[in-house]
Amino acid sequence: MNTQIPILVLILPFFAAFFIPLLSGRLGEKVSKIGITAQSISFLISILTLYHLTRHPPIRTSLFPDLATANPLFGFGLYIDRLSAVMMVLVTGVSTIIHVFSKTYLHQDPGYARFFSLLSLITFALLGLVTSPNLIIFFIFWQLISWLLYLLLAFNYTHHETCRAAFKTFIIFRLGDLFFLAGIFLAYHYYGTLDFPLLFEKASASNITLSLFPGDLIEINVVTAISLLIFVGAMSKSAQFPLHVWLPDTMFGPTPVSALMHAGIVNSGGFLLNRLAPLYGLSPVSLNIVFIFGAFTTVLGASMMLVQNDVKKMLGYSTIAQMGYMIMECGLGAFALAIFHFIAHGLFKASFFLSAGSVIHTTRVEPKSPKLPKTVQGLSGPKPAMVFSRLIWFTGFIVTLILPLIILFSAHDVFHIPLNDEAHGAVIFLFFGWVTSSQAIISIYRMNATASWKVIGIMLSALALIIFTYLFAGELFTVFLYPGPGESALYFEAAALPAALFDSLVILTSITIISVWVFLYAKARGREILMPSWINPLKERFYVLFVNRLYLDLFYQKLSRNVIQVAHKLDKRYLSWLP
Amino acid sequence: METTINLSQVLIILPILGAILGLIFRHKPKAFMLYFQGMVATELVSLIILSDFLAGSVTLPLSFIVVLAGACITLGRHLESTSPFDIFETFILMGLGLGFLLNPNNLGLIFLIGLFALLIVIQYRAKGFSDLNTRWVVGLYGTGIVFLSTSLSLSGQSQQVVLFLAYAMLLPLFPLHGAYLSLLNCLSGVLPAFLAVFLPVLGLHGLLPLLSFLPDEIKQVILFCAMLGVIIASLRGLVQIRISNILSQTALVFWSILWWYLCGSDIKPSAGIIFLSSAGFALCGLFLSGHTLKSRYGDLLVDQFGGLGSVMPRFSVLFVLLIMAGMGLPLFGVFSGFIAMAFSPSMTFSWSLAIILLAWFFASWRLPLLMQGTLFGKSNPNWIYRDLDLRETTALSFILIVLLILGLAPDAFFGLEHLDEIPVALMKAVR
Known part of the structure; x- marks a missing residue:
């Protein structure tokens, strides 16, 4: 060719x-x-x-x-x-x-x-x-995307709310751009090139530290400074906390734009991290920070999704959580897995958005739509008994908890996973596979809580499919994207969390999943779970917090209002004599 | 050298004489405009012919910027402009400005004195002395005249100081920016569009030879003033409600950024000129767009326009692109110019760069709001809307093409790639 x-x-x-x-x-x-x-x-x-x-x-x-x-x-x-x-x-x-x-x-x-x-x-x-x-051409297209998305979101420009949301999106993108440009500036200043391979080569060959304050009080590695500044840029596009506030408001835009945005544009942050993987691989601190932000965004995005009552907004928050997941993968050095993830997410989210339009349309024109499930239809009458199957519950419970043991044993080299030599990478893949399959199995259980071998079959198939995808397809994809010998292993090593922290993470996630199963069990059996008295008010507080999007929107609004007030004072009170 | 100087006088005489003769057609708007379009075309052709004589110095690119800006505003001027003599005044100013650019001796300074005096007269005629803006213009440019006159009899460091102060009024440096901003805010017609780019060009031309003689301590003071200008203009720009005021604050931000670059060590004139021409043309285009609206619908507040997107599609497309250029988005020249300056080897990561980046962010706040205020929303059913005619479209498109060329091939424009071979200190010899 x-x-x-x-x-x-x-x-x-x-x-x-x-x-x-x-x-x-x-x-x-x-x-x-x-x-x-x-x-x-x-x-x-x-x-x-x-x-x-x-x-x-x-x-x-x-x-x-x-x-x-x-x-x-x-x-x-x-x-x-x-x-x-x-x-x-x-x-x-x-x-x-x-x-x-x-x-x-x-x-x-x-x-x-x-x-x-x-x-x-x-x-x-x-x-x-x-x-x-190179990085400057990347940044040129990066900015063009911000502007074009703004114009697309403001497609219906006679609608005030649409324009407001489009502007909010643009301004947050520009905030990210500000840091991105600062990162590029530092990279050029210290390495004299922005060409990707040359930049990586020069960054790996030198070990320069930068003093943040006079007197060398706080020093930071230049690679860390560059990668963190650029990460802020990625955060704005990939809707990472606290720069995620633009995404849920963009639902006024045309459905195809939402689809393109969720399938393509939000992924650009993840792509940026992938493109700069060799640079991030040189800075474990940056990777750990990336991981923390990703994890935080995942939890918050998923939590806020649960309290939404609008289909498109739910999808929006789901995207935030998924992007957090993707960034978290990058933070763990599983860069190729992140790409694999966002291809899969991009495709299913695009199809969700394209279908959401017709679902909403049908609901508007058809008063009986959507048809409610039988259990909900009978709300006005006596409450039907919850269906419960011990067999299904037990299968789901056991199946989702086998993996953390394997993960912990593999992480401590008790087992050796014979997939490739990058055992740590396999552990990371297993970890994500476990979390994803647990989520899928709990969903299957909630939808089909009847005693059936079919359900058990579906649960096991879901587990097998997800683990297969993560371990084999993910591994293959890693080798495909990063064919250099030991390249991907280098990223895993750089991103490796301290053993104690990793174990705690697995245990914490296991406890969360066990809690969900216990909760499902108790709910299905119609039993009350004994909780301390402060739990319910806490739940309510969290609900209010998540419904109000952690008050971040209000915070930004107040911040911008304050800036305008300062500008007003400056203009009308102190400098009115100046033209 | 002598031949070049003599021949280049044609470029000075042509616009001044042309403007005076043009008054014959002052009662026939169409013929009046056609005449001036012919004049500016002649001027442009003359400059192209003479460009070989001027090659290798900063004079050529700067003269090109002035004449091209003149051509754009002549084309883009509305037939029934809010100010009947604006084009006449533009040509006289162009002649005087070229007189300063093309005469590397005291004669150039005399042209500049004439230019200051004319600007005072224009402002006085427009607003009268009771207006605060007029006082700024009279005060600052009056002082400028005194400085320039004094400099004719001075030499050495004292001459450099007075000249520097006079030039800092042209390429506005806070707090000497008052006259420039007053002119942009108050004058009607196409004059603000021309002055937005014209005066800084003259300022930079005067300043380039002086910069290498400035001690570092003075440069630090200048940098502080420039940063103050950036902060104040960025913030004040957010709360302005008239197009001209928003744009004039944007202009101060641009020129303060240029000052930031000029305060650096080992500067490249080409980077400064790319930024100057790009920012200047972006401002010229935006002011010209403002003139288009003002001449059609009157001097309204930004929010009073609204909904032009659906009724003036041609204007909207060009305005969106100009806003893009104005806030430093690629692929236009402002972005390339800024990158060329910020990435020059002498630039370090400092507090001033952080302020500049913040200003860049505020531009992305201020200018899209201006765009939203004029183009977005619902149009007024009681208004009679009229989109751009061919001439106006051509003028704005031409500005965008120049900005695009400056953005994509910054060094190839005006032959700037050879300019950096001349050290700044040696440019003294050019003056």
Whole structure:
């Protein structure tokens, strides 16, 4: 395959974005076909590129070599390795589906051509991001995505709330950009290059420390400083606590935009960490901080999701939790697993959002929809007895608790997992597999609490499938994305948590899962669980806290109001004499 | 050198003489505009022809910026401008400015004195002396005239000091920014769009040779003033309710950032010029957009516009792109210029860079709000809306193309790649 061909993957959506508004007057709604065709061809070429890269080294193409000579900072070009190629397939695939969906969804909308043009343009920006050869070009596309998403979210710009939410999204992205740029600045200042391979090489060859305050009171490793600053940028795009507040408010945007956002744009933070994995691999401190933020976001996102009463908002909070999960994986050095995770999440979340639109529509036009489950339908009458099966409960309970033992034994080298030599990596994979399968099995139990071998079969299959996916497919994917000898093991080693902390984490998670099973048991048997008296008020407090989104929105509002007040005082009281 | 100077006088005489002759058509708006468009085209062609003589010095790119800005505002001027003589005044100012740029001797300073005097007259005619803004202009530019006149008889360090102060009024440095901002806030027609870029160009041209003689202590004071300007303008910009006021505060932020760069050691003139031209053209485009709205709907508050997105699609697209450029988003020149300055080898991570980054963040707060206020929301059914005509569209598109070129190929523009080969200290010889 000619190495210039992948350029078409970017060029086609870019030209589609220009031709759509130009030809909209003549073609009417048929202009959508331009976008669909461009995305489809890009998708096919992306698949070809991915296939090509399974056998060949990464593709490096310089687009305007003269410009790069004049100013090395602006080295426009493409760098396509396996990671980029996988992302190209995901972006173009999801974008094609969304284009096809939008064709009907936006039928007769006055902004039809504008929407398709912006959609093609943001696809181009996403593709530019994943194929960037250096940090500055990455940052250029990173910013373009922020702006284009703002315009897409504000698609219905006559609606005040829509504009407010779009602006909020943009401003939080810019806050992240601020730190990202500072990180880039530091990287360039200390290493003199922003080209990925060179930057990693220079960073690993030097060990520079930076004094935060005069007198060398607090010193920080430059790699740590750079990676943490850039991580703030990733936090804003990937909706990590405390920069997650933009995501739940974006539900006023058109459904296809939500789908694209949840399937593609929020993943850009995770992609950034992956792209800079060799840099993060040099800083265990940064990886640990990344892990903490990811874990915190997962718990908060999932908790806030539970108290929502709006389908799209639930999905939004679920995305926050999933992004936290993904960032947590990066923080544990399982970078490839994070990519695997967000591909899977991207696909299912895009399908959820695209279906959510029609579900909401059906509910609006059909008064009896959605049909309630039988147990809920009879709420007005006498409360039916809860169905309970000891066999199913016991199976679920045991199955979800076998894994933590294996994890703990493997972590302490009592067992050796014969998958590969990276035992610690396998433990991490097992850990995530366990948490995911526990969640799935509890959900299956709640949906089907009847004594049936079928349910047991489903539970075991879910366990087997998830563990297989995490251990085998995850491992294979890691080897595929990071084929360098010992490369992925290096990240796992750098991210390794202290043994005591890791054990505590597994034990804490086990206790949480046991508690859920006990709670389910007691609830199904109609028994009261003896709780200390302070638990119920605490639960209520947490409920209020999560319903109010931890009051973070209010905090930001107050902060911005204070800034405006200071500006007002400055303008009207102290400096009114100045023009 | 002598031939170059003599030939370049054509570039000075042409706009001044052209402006005076143009008054013949003052009662025929269409002919008046056509005449000035022809004039600016002639000026541009003359500059291109003479560019070989001026190559290798900062004068060429700066002259190009002035003439291109003049061309853009001449094209973009609304036929029934709120100020009938704005274009005439623009041409006279352009002539005087080019006189300063192209004359590396005392004659240049005399042109500058004339320019200050004319600006005072223009402001006085527009607002009268009772207005606070006029007092700022008269006070500062009056002092500027005194400084420049004194400098004619001085030499050495004392001359450099008075010249520096006069130039700091042109490339506005807090607290000497008052006159510049007053002009941008108060003047009507296309003059603010022109002055936004024109005056800083003259300021930078005067300052470049002086910078290498400034002691580090003075540079620290200048840096402090610039940072104060950045903070105050960034904050004040958030609470302005008129387009011109928001943009004038944005202008002060831009030029304070340029001052921040100029205070560094081992600066590259090309990076400064890229930022100057990009920020200048972005401001020029935004002020021109403001003029377009003002001439159609009157001098309204930002929120009183609303909903232009659906009724003025052509204007909306161009305005969105200009806002993008103005807040330093890629692929436009402001971003490239800023990156070129911030990533120059002499720049270190310091408190001033943190302030600059904050200003960058505030621009992303201020300018999208301006955009939302004008374009988003519902349009007023009682208004008669009119989108941009071909001329206005061409002018704004041209500005965007220039900004795009500056963004994508910053060093290739104006032949700037050769400029850094001349050390700043040697530029003294050019003046």
